[in-house]
Amino acid sequence: MLEELYKLQNGTDIRGIAIENREKDINLTAERVKMITRGFVIWLKGKKSIGNEKLKVAVGMDSRLSGPEIKDAVSGELLNLGCTVCDCGLCTTPAMFMTTVHPDYKCNGSIMITASHLPYYYNGLKFFTEKGGCESDDIKYILTKALEGNYEDACRRGKILKIDFISEYSKLLIEKIRESINSETNYEIPLAGLKIIVDAGNGAGGFFTSKVLEPLGADTDGSQFINPDGRFSNHIPNPEAKEAMDSIRNAVIENEADLGVVFDADVDRAAIVDDSGRKINRNALIALASSIVLEEHPGTAVVTDSVTSRGLSEFIENLGGIHHRFKRGYRNVINEGIRLNNEGKDCFLAIETSGHAALKENYFLDDGAYLIAKILIKMAKLKKQRKNIESLIDSLKTPLQSLEFRFPVLKDNFIEYGSTIIENLKEYIKGIKGWKEAANNYEGIRVECDNKNGDGWFLLRLSLHEPVLCLNIESDAETGSGVIVDRLKPFFTKYEDLNSSSFK
Template identity: 80%
Template structure:
């Protein structure tokens, strides 16, 4: 049983198949969820030093079809264990964390039912305390206790309280934006005159139109896919996905909006589109937020993941900041920012190219709605000077070519096989003139290529969770990527258990 439960661990989350489908069998069953909840309660009891009958635990979900059933299973199990349950119903991942620090609740634990942008038949669990989300070792402990089945049903049942927490969370955002803009003309409605539209991707982000933007005076006509629908019928709710960005771009242009906002399913990620229809996500979003944070905290370190561009590094340095390029994985990036602060190096922003952005001022919580609130404040302030949000990143150099490949590793010992390829690539690079391994590689190998050998860089790394080698390539000249690919292909084709067909 323990091995089966371990299969559900996805880094710091629980994820599995919750709905029957043609591709995969259900493995996130009601019985397994009950066991996991018992493991979480045991973990909380040990962490807090109090019994389950003293625990207050909040439970929320995104729009996934399996969400209501899982929420009912979780709530009933917590009730049987004697816990007080705050049922937040449709909510967001960042809001669920806030139940642990909000003065009216201060829950000892919080559970969000979500699988982010994955297909409709997936679902999962994220766990929080006031210290933040559970780490990998916490999830492992929870699953071990779940398997041991040590948690006892209490004679005294707890109680379930229904709460509209997304409204309370929205009020926090509204207050922040009002205070940040501090309009002397219209304090309560500082976004009056702006047309801002939202693409919720049929996830949990639709609240942002009626509960945040409209109370601030913004016009939101043209917002789309804001009604929750766990089938995600219009496009994947993912700010990284091309189809999602194209969808909001078209809506901004058609509705002549000042800004478009797109969220993922549980609103821990976001991206925007400016008034010209230009998408601002990945490197451009990092640059935009970095410019805002560096104005407030000159010289601060910005932590990003490993696949950020050379142009972004130059942009941050030109603004007087320090760019600390770290590992992929949003929790890796966030924890690195926290670590730097503990060691005395000031870091106010940790952000991954996927759109996970965590600010020190906001508990280092990756919160897409808070990020947008920060951007809206800046947009309103610079509009008074006749500028738009894109002006903040007009000096960012965009690579001419940007490619990403995923190579399946067919060897059953895929990690050892992948690491061996990366190790041997380091030796191969030494044979290529004017290819140089970049300093400070925290994962995989990143190589800088001079103007005559691709004029850019590439990074080969092992996927965080899958038997896959990931390759990112950027070049500042037409055809530069092909030069890099040709040299890499002659090396990678020597590995029979590596499928490089995507190069074609």
């Protein structure tokens, strides 16, 4: 049973199958959710050194179909344990963290029910205190305690408070935007004259139109898929996905909007499209956020994941910043930013290519809505100078070719097998002319290829959550990626327990 429960851990989250479907069996049942909730209470009591009856826990969910049932299971178990429950209803992951620091609530902990952009039949749990989200070791502890069952019976049943916290969270964003733009003529409606449309992908991000943009004076006509619908029938809410970015791009062009915003299901990630239809996500979004932050904090380090482009490094360095390329995984990136600050090295932005962006000024919380608020502030200021937001990244160089391959590892001990392949590749590249291992590799191996031998780079790493080796390739030459692939084929195809058929 413990092994099955451990399988629900997905890094720093809990994720599983909550709705019956043709592909996979249900493993995130109401009973398991109750057990995990007990484990969280035990963990939280240890952190707060207080009894169950004094614990106040906020509970919220995104738009997934299984959300209400899971929320009832979580809330019911918290009440049975004597806790006070703040039921936030439909909410976002960043807002659920804010319940722990908002002066009017100051919950001891919070639980967000979400599985981000995964298909409709998934769901999961994220846990927070005022210190931030749980780490991987915390989740393992919670799961272990979930099975022990040695928790105190409550002297009394807890109480439940229904709160509209997404409105409270929206007020924080509105206040931030108004104060930062500080318009003398339009203080209350500083976004008047701007047409900004939102594509929430039927997730929890639809609130941004009516509760943030419209009170600030923006025209949101043309916004789409803002009503919650856990089937995600229009497209998966994922700022990395071509389908989602094409959707908002088409809406921007059709409605002649000044800006298009797309959120993931629980709004901890975002991306934008400018008025010309240019998609600004992944490296372009990191560049845009970096330009804004570096203007406010010259010389700061920007921590990113490992698959960022050479052009992005040049862009950040040309602005006087330091590009600190680290590991995949948003918690890895955020924790590295926090570590740098603790060592006395300025880092005001930690951002992953997936769209997770965390700013030091905002608790190092990965918050898609807050990132968009920062972009809107800059956009309004640029408008006074008759400039567009895309002008900030005009100098960003983009590669001519970008490829990604995913090679399933067929061995049970996939971590050991995959790690061996990575180590062998380090030796293999020593015999390839014009190739050398990049400095400061924090995961896998990144190789730089000179302009006669691929004119780009590639990175081989183990997936964070699956038995898969991931290979990313970028090149600044028309035939560069082909050169890199051709030289790598003999290496990968010799491994019988590695499915490299996608190379063909």
